Amino acid sequence: MTVTVRFAPSPTGRIHIGNARTALFNWLFAMKNGGRFVQRFDDTDLARSKQEYADAILYDLHWLGIFPDATEYQSRRFEVYDAAVEKLKAAGLLYACYETAEELELRRKIRLSRKLPPVYGREALKLTDEEKAAFEAEGRRPHWRFLLPNFKDDPFETERTEVHWNDIVRGNETVDLASLSDPVLVREDGTYLYTLPSVVDDIEMGITHIIRGDDHVTNTGVQIALFKALGAEPPAFGHHNMLTTGDGEGLSKRTGALSISGLRESGIEPMSVASLAVLIGTSESVAAVPAMSELAARFDPTTTSKSASKFDPDELLVLNRTLLHNMPFSEAQDRLSALGISGEKAEPFWLAVRGNLDRLSDAAGWWRVVRQGPEQPAELSGEDADFVGQALDLLPEEPWDGTTWKSWTQAVKEATGRKGKPLFMPLRLALTGLSSGPELADLLPLLGREGTLARRP
Structure with missing residues (x-):
């Protein structure tokens, strides 16, 4: 059996670092087990799903280093889901319900007032054909619920029905199906909710391991029951913890947090x-x-x-x-070239400045300093300006290497009596325009004698 995992976002926005966590958990699990990674877009919500978001998600995954073995779209598979619906109906496991949202909410409140769990009471199972026809005549269209296997003979007499699995992440997990409402699989307009297409696709695509956020733990009990109702062995499940912002808020594609x-x-x-x-x-x-x-x-x-x-x-x-x-030049070379940093000085330049970068693009600023001088001339006191002038008069002849800075500053120290910060800081300001940065011993050979002299205040 080849380990096969999937990452199945809805293409309704850009993915964020929390989504990336799920994708990476699956990708790394597949890598460790020599398996396959299926990128599946759960795009049955045709009104909100957009191809531009699917394309953007694929681009983001490629940027992260995730390269799917296959890419699938649920919107192209409705016939498969229709067949699964007919199979469940034929088995008596999918039943029509006609309640409105308001009626369901009222029932929920009544149950809570009686200190009963707010689960659906399966009232629709008692409807006669005449009552169903009357609802249809009113213009009502049914939504369809999956009959959970949480009873022996009478669906109105539920009993504790535990679903167990050894979670890849969390260890042993248990869900009691009697504590849950029969889930709606098909809406009034005939569109599918998440559960049915997901399970059908996991069966059809040979998914062996499902790794996702722990907000799906309860769903897993229902989905295991649905796998079995469709005649399939459930895959292994794993549920990782969720990421939140510093103030505890969840991440959302809608808000674009940390996309x-x-x-x-x-x-x-x-x-x-x-x-x-x-x-x-x-x-x-x-x-x-x-x-x-x-x-x-x-x-x-x-x-x-x-x-x-x-x-x-x-x-x-x-x-x-x-x-x-710690990035070697070979890894950075193409990106540096795109910033205009190339030629024989590019590698020694990278090795000189990489230790002072927050972002690779910051290298462009240092390249400008090396090639053109400080963006703004250094503000030196008259005394420091005179000192820099004296120091430049003592510049050694080329060729220069990594030892030039030390020999030059030693000569300046002997000639002027300056040492420590009063010696080094005016030179740094004159050469780079900044009070901190890469080691001047590394920068000086890049500046060259002509470039260094051009920075005379």
């Missing part, structure tokens, strides 16, 4: 996102992991906490710095 596209556009590296999305809320320490293969080696779903995980978006920037500070 993958937004993080990409802000200069965050894909492995910064992947590292945080996977490792936060687990017993593993959150660290910048440079490659997906290494992250897969560290990935263990059983170490995931059962509690929601709050995270600080600023932590992404910390991970970003670590990745950039």
